[in-house]
Amino acid sequence: MRNAFCVIIEKCRTFVGKTQLSMKPQNPFPTLEYISPVYFCDREAELVQLIDSIDNQRNITIISPRRLGKTALIRHCFHQLKNRKDLSLHYFDIYATRNLHEFINLLSSSLIGYFESKPEKMLAQLVKMLGQFRPKLSFDELSGAPAVELSLQSDSEKEQSLAAIFNYLSKQKQRVVIAIDEFQQITNYPEQNVEALLRSHIQSNPNVTMIFSGSNRRMLVSLFSEYARPFYQSSGFLFLDKIDPELYKVFIASHFKKAGRKIAEEALGFILDWAQGHTYFVQEICNRLYASGLAAIGIPEVKQVTFQILEERAPLYHVFQNMLTASQYALLKAIAHETSIEKHTASSFLTRHKLGAASTVARSLEALETKDLILFENNSYSLSDIFLMRWLQRQ
Ligand SMILES: Nc1ncnc2c1ncn2[C@@H]1O[C@H](COP(=O)(O)OP(=O)(O)OP(=O)(O)O)[C@@H](O)[C@H]1O
Ligand SMILES: [Mg+2]
Incomplete structure (x- = not known):
């Protein structure tokens, strides 16, 4: 038994040693x-x-x-x-x-x-x-x-x-x-x-x-x-709420500065707004911007990264179209276009997006929530995946 332990522990040491040797510098925006x-x-x-x-x-x-x-x-x-x-x-x-x-x-x-x-x-x-x-x-x-x-x-x-x-x-x-x-x-x-x-x-x-x-x-x-x-x-x-956007901007800027690089104030504003200040989505964008190695980052560079992210995910998002019923997909798209909705049965919302009867919409809403595609927070519904929301907005 003792020998088996020693072999396993030795294996772990070797593994850690190897990874340390080949490790690249840490990207400061883990995802x-x-x-x-x-x-x-x-x-x-x-x-x-x-x-x-x-x-x-x-x-x-x-x-x-x-x-x-x-x-x-x-x-x-x-x-x-x-x-x-x-x-x-x-x-x-x-x-x-x-x-x-x-x-x-x-x-x-x-x-x-x-x-x-x-x-x-x-x-x-x-x-x-x-x-x-x-x-x-x-x-x-x-x-x-x-x-x-x-x-x-x-x-x-x-x-x-x-x-x-x-x-x-x-x-x-x-x-x-x-x-x-x-x-x-x-x-x-x-x-x-x-x-x-x-x-x-x-x-x-x-x-x-x-x-x-x-x-x-x-x-x-x-x-x-x-x-x-x-x-x-x-x-x-x-x-737990979203991180204060002003503090998040300072945090992001400081990591670029530490690496001798600069990210413009407007670019920071664009990221926080586009990703709605949601931690993971902000991290993902910043991770890629950091990985790009660019010395100066403005809005065009951020837009390029967000475009790449959506392109990469497109095959996954197309699947939703087949996975959902026509009325569920239409509702998902409608919520994405509005960013969030308070009253899903309001007649202006139904007619604006040609969603049909309020009872059908209520059923679709329940189905989308069960599938974790939308969530109900602060009295309104919105998409749980911000990237999916941005992708649908472009359709
Ligand atoms: N305060 C923070 N500063 C920087 N990065 C953060 C912060 N909080 C979380 N992250 C990063 O955001 C990502 C998502 O965070 P995390 O996995 O903790 O979320 P979660 O709420 O536990 O998600 P899930 O509900 O899926 O379990 C991770 O990569 C994490 O490192
Ligand atoms: Mg978790």
């Missing part, structure tokens, strides 16, 4: 993952709110539309707290889990490597905590992160394993912070009692503070604010 505070814009008030919740043992739920920066904010917060000896910080994303068993595997995987870094001790810890559930330990080929798989046959085994994990956490000297990303996923599990089960462990464990996060606002708000549900009032909320 996938959080890197470090240098590449992270603002969110100072949100950071204070998160740390305050952690320090005062209050659970908190972060909610925002997709790709606005929830995961990056949690990562940023954990990065800021990484030297706090009194805290142990754990993050896991349950988007891909389909049931309680997979949830428990992921939870134990995210905890197991933390308290012991030596493989032998890690194994001993695992056996002590979850030995009765015949755990199998493996390591991710690329990241080296440990993964635990438990053999859980019955519902009572699932409940017992969860109890064993929380019992183990309650005995830690450090306070435990667990961030569960895409938390609404638990409402899709086939097991009936997941909410109640989790709630009871979280409630009875003052040593554990939870950060929940997700983009399905309706689902998450009802999870925590409906009287009859187990999680009722067990968490505060952080509704």
Whole structure:
């Protein structure tokens, strides 16, 4: 067993060594993952709110539309707290889990490597905590992160394993912070009692503070604010908004300046406006502008990049035309042209876009929302993909 561990750990070292050798300078506008505070814009008030919740043992739920920066904010917060000896910080994303068993595997995987870094001790810890559930330990080929798989046959085994994990956490000297990303996923599990089960462990464990996060606002708000549900009032909320455009402009300009390059004020205004200040879409444009290597960037260069992005995505967007009914597609296009709409049944809107009966539009609206193509925020509907919106506007 020991030899197998050594081989795997050696493989990871070799992998990291190789990537470091061939690494290009960092593009300061990541579009996938959080890197470090240098590449992270603002969110100072949100950071204070998160740390305050952690320090005062209050659970908190972060909610925002997709790709606005929830995961990056949690990562940023954990990065800021990484030297706090009194805290142990754990993050896991349950988007891909389909049931309680997979949830428990992921939870134990995210905890197991933390308290012991030596493989032998890690194994001993695992056996002590979850030995009765015949755990199998493996390591991710690329990241080296440990993964635990438990053999859980019955519902009572699932409940017992969860109890064993929380019992183990309650005995830690450090306070435990667990961030569960895409938390609404638990409402899709086939097991009936997941909410109640989790709630009871979280409630009875003052040593554990939870950060929940997700983009399905309706689902998450009802999870925590409906009287009859187990999680009722067990968490505060952080509704994440767009980054202040003025701060975003300063942030973008500073990264170009650092590289000895210049981006014009009007170009910054154009980006923020075109991408509607939505984090991911702003990042994607800036990433490409930075990659272009141009020394001076004005509006024509930004337009060129936005044109390229839409061209690249066109094949994907054409698929929507076949995927949606004619009335759904017409409605999507109409909302894109208006940027956002408040009253979808207003007769002026229906006639302007030749959408037909209000009842058909209401059904199409529901279908588009279910498919996550549009979202309802601040009393109006808009497209969730800004690039798709800009592409439809050009059709
Ligand atoms: N404050 C920020 N400054 C700079 N980049 C950011 C900031 N917040 C997020 N990003 C970047 O924007 C992209 C989208 O952010 P992130 O994945 O955190 O969004 P999300 O809300 O978790 O999305 P999803 O709902 O799809 O999970 C990432 O590349 C991330 O690094
Ligand atoms: Mg996320």
